[in-house]
Amino acid sequence: METEAKFTFDEMWEKILDCDRKYDGLFFTCVKTTKIYCRPSCRSRKPKKRNVEFCFSIEEAERHGFRACKRCQPEIEKSPYVEFTQQVVDFLTGHYQQKIGLDEVAAYVGMSPSYVDRLFKQETGETPRSYLEKIRIDKAAYLLASTSLTNLEICLETGFQSTSHFYKVFRQQKRQSPGEYRKEKGERRNG
Numbered sequence: 001m002e003t004e005a006k007f008t009f010d011e012m013w014e015k016i017l018d019c020d021r022k023y024d025g026l027f028f029t030c031v032k033t034t035k036i037y038c039r040p041s042c043r044s045r046k047p048k049k050r051n052v053e054f055c056f057s058i059e060e061a062e063r064h065g066f067r068a069c070k071r072c073q074p075e076i077e078k079s080p081y082v083e084f085t086q087q088v089v090d091f092l093t094g095h096y097q098q099k100i101g102l103d104e105v106a107a108y109v110g111m112s113p114s115y116v117d118r119l120f121k122q123e124t125g126e127t128p129r130s131y132l133e134k135i136r137i138d139k140a141a142y143l144l145a146s147t148s149l150t151n152l153e154i155c156l157e158t159g160f161q162s163t164s165h166f167y168k169v170f171r172q173q174k175r176q177s178p179g180e181y182r183k184e185k186g187e188r189r190n191g
């Protein structure tokens, strides 16, 4: 299954700065100067932005002459459920703009909803629902910082069904409101 680019360069760059494990397997960081490729969560020293390119499969990285990082070992599948987890993550990141629930995820991977919930939690520490909300909030944060879309537009763009729910989840995850977040990011950018 080919994963298409669902994130901009800057989004992926921010995720690797955060060593965000949620995105492991979705894309790989290729460092042009060292010819090494890494998982997004790799804890090695971060390369310079201009030396980085991203690819979406191990095959693609190796085809371009990159070798796997010894530290994060992106080429090693660490669990027999890697493929399952990957499928669920692909589905969630591909459909976060729509109204989706556990039933849709379960149908996609061909398992029962309760089993999907349990197995995904075991593998990632998140339920599909909480994972989906994190993807949505990451996306919303990115849009707040980099576009002039209104809160309502961003709420709809990121698949939230109501602004009150959007505000609530945003505050839970970012400890501030969307407006505060945008203001802070804007000040940092301009100052």
Ligand SMILES: [Zn+2]
Residues within 6 Å of the ligand: 037, 038, 039, 042, 043, 044, 069, 070, 071, 072, 073
């Ligand atoms: Zn690495």
